[in-house]
Amino acid sequence: MMVSPPVPAISGADFDVVIVGSGVAGALIGARLAEAGARVVLVEAGPRTDRAEAVEGFRGGAYPYPSTDWAPQPSRPGYIVQGGPVNWTGSYVRRVGGSTWHWLGNCPRLLPSDFEMKTRFGVGVDWPISYDDLEAWYGIAEQELGVAGDDEAETGSPRSSPYPMPPIPLSSGDLLFTEAAAAMGLRLAPIPQARNSVDGYQGRPICCGNATCYPICPIQAKYDATIHVDLAERAGARVIENAVVFRVDVNRAGKVTGIRYRTPDRDAHTITGRIYVIAANGVETPKLLLISRSEATPNGVANTSDLVGRNLSDHLTAITNAISPRPYRGTRGPLQLAGFDEMREGDFRAERAAFAGQINHSVGNPLALARQLIRQGLAGPELFQRIGDTAPYQVGLAALLEQLPDPANRIVPDETQTDALGIPLPNIIYAIDDYTRAGKTAADALNARLLDAIGAIDRVASDDMV
Template sequence: MNTAPPESVAGMHFDVVIVGSGFGSSFFLHRLLLRKPGQRVLVLEWGGHATHDWQLEHERNSPVADDSTYVTRSEKEWNFTIGFGGGTNCWFAQTPRLHPGDFRLRSVHGVAEDWPIGYDDLEPYWCDAEEIMAVSGDPDMAQVMPRSRPFPQPPHRMSGPDRLMKQARPVSHFVMPTARARIATDTRAACCASLRCQICPADAKFTANNSLVPLYEAEGVTLCLGAEVRRFEAAGSSVQAAIFADQEGREHRVTGDLFVLGANAIHSPAILLRSDLGGGMTGLGLHESYGWSVEAYLDGVDNFDGSTITTGLDLGLYDGPHRATEGAALVYFENRWSHGLRLGAERMRQTLPLVVVTEDLPEDRNRVTLDGEARAFVEYHGPSDYAVRGMKRALAALPDLLSPLPVQRIIDRGIRGTESHLQGTLRMGSDPAHSVVDADLLHHRLRNLVVVGTSTFPTCSAANPSLTAAALSLRAADRLI
């Protein structure tokens, strides 16, 4: 890769300055290089480059502990990776699209805010992102989430319980779409179902390390590692410079024509707040989907014969009039021993771990501010009542949802600490009074600042957000260029 130490780029001017190298930033860069090659681009990455081999050896994604990069009094976990590739390292590569109903909560159900774009606006960009990541998926999902192109790879093998569910509920139960290769690619092996997706031992899941390095080898692109962007300098309606610190704490300055802010939903608003570019909705509404673990004991049906870690995705509790008061729910069918072995040799495989996830609503009380030392401070009080009611409804409906299976017992395994999908602090919208960026991810006031990543999500789908973050970046680059 074209790397340079912080001091070597200090004082230089670039056509584009990008903050971060995760999904939002890298997919924006991908489309920028395709549409407008030859640009002088500087990518400023706070962390270093942890190779796949390094991650396997050290059993972690980065030398930087994520919870060391912000301050909080809450016990809530927020999982992310500081380092080259950002969340492409630690994600489990689940890639469902958002449901068409996710974009119109206000107009249909009177809840939260509508997205300023719709499903059809993102559909071709989801296809592009799926092709870049060689996503494996179930073509039957088009019944709920229409698509203009087929999935790049065939679906993973379902488990025994999944096959029974799909036979009984063909319009709501599907193979989980995933960027874990079903068929080996030029740079990725096929998924080995070893159940260790945070650091895939087979290197089957899509990451920056195995799929995006050529972007950072392109002519005109410079990657600066160990460069923590602290703040921007702005005048009028534009950003003029980025101020970043090296690993010794020395500050450096670069100027640019276009700036792309692609840190996460904690650190992106912190950068704007340090820059005196806050106000309005900046930093407000930090949230993620709300998760619960459940296990079903089965009678005579074996599980754990699927070809990847999460085999099925059930939308039977997702959309409908209940969303006026209760969050939509997704049910994930697991192909891993999440809660230990069931006793009895003949019963060991007759168990079904499930994860139930409901959408949350962003609330202003959950926010990112700065402490007295200008560090990112997370103030989190808990999920919305909407999410909690949605979970209560979903858990009560679970026996009926699972009725195609011979369920002996359903065991409540409790709330999950995190879904690892922090979002919502720089929300997109058409009204600057209720959002920070517009439909094209341009800052309402700073018109040469593009904000990418899940911080721009105005509401919280129960679906994993990474594919949508990638698609939004591709679209933003197209619209800008």
């Protein structure tokens, strides 16, 4: 991929479109508009990343042993302030291409019923649009990201266009669950994912099973937003990196008049355009709008509803791990390939959360296994032998749970803490309701039945959702 030289800070320049953020949303918009002839600039808080250097850093990194409580702690607390009863465990990165550098790549669609939760199940809220309103746009998004999927799979989400690529073949570990799932009325199906199953789509290679989809795909078989950043630059767009936006300027009429950002030397710059797009992710976008208070926008930009930053949700994950009766070797291939969609839909949604079942290939961690065995008293040659005998048999199931909208789950600018540039940190107030917890109970029970059905032993379900 072409890597352009860094663009110096720009002050006062006027563009047709100013986009804050170069992740998947900002990059897609930037590429489409630049190709249509618009003068586009993407303002990115982080640096460019050289893939080869990032892969080398990942492979050569030291294992992150936790710090001891009595040792000096020179590093500051985390960037995100945890202000609620439950810590929000999501994450994101600041760099050109955004968090798609580290995402898994799964691309399931919502179901039609997801847009009508209040009408159908008496919980949550109905959307002002329907699945049908978005369906064609889903197809366009799948083309842009390069999604591999099974056109014949019964996912519950009607389609008017085929996937760009056929599904990635399932692994032998996935196929362990075929009969057990069928006996429970479940169908094992490929998960749609933005990962090449054929060589050359968007100039990317076919997936070769490195099993490091996160933190990084070393060959870019998995989509990341640098694909569209590159397309935008080829069409004439500019990218300003290491530029942290801290204010949206609005005049008395309520019209945006400029974007202010700081560079690492703390110098402030203003950039203007005819159209502004804030695509800084689900945490930074509301924080930016809320810190941009003015006489015209006393509650923050675009916040007359008082809903900016509210209704934060996540796809919380319940995980169950066990030891398979046959070698599983989960690290051969992408980190997830197949799952079960039947538990995403049903009248039970009036009482508890739906979930998508998935087979995890990210188990088989010898270091985690070693810690577990050491706690059991093993050491020396016996420990070494047990790790070698056990690691290839580790198997895991995951359940991705829905959350209902809750205005109390929100992002606000922290009133007392700032980053190195003097910009308020995001304070996340977050909780998990009984509806979602009831979904985890059902997910744990189904995972246990599936693992028991294949003869797995030493089954352990996570206490928390991640």
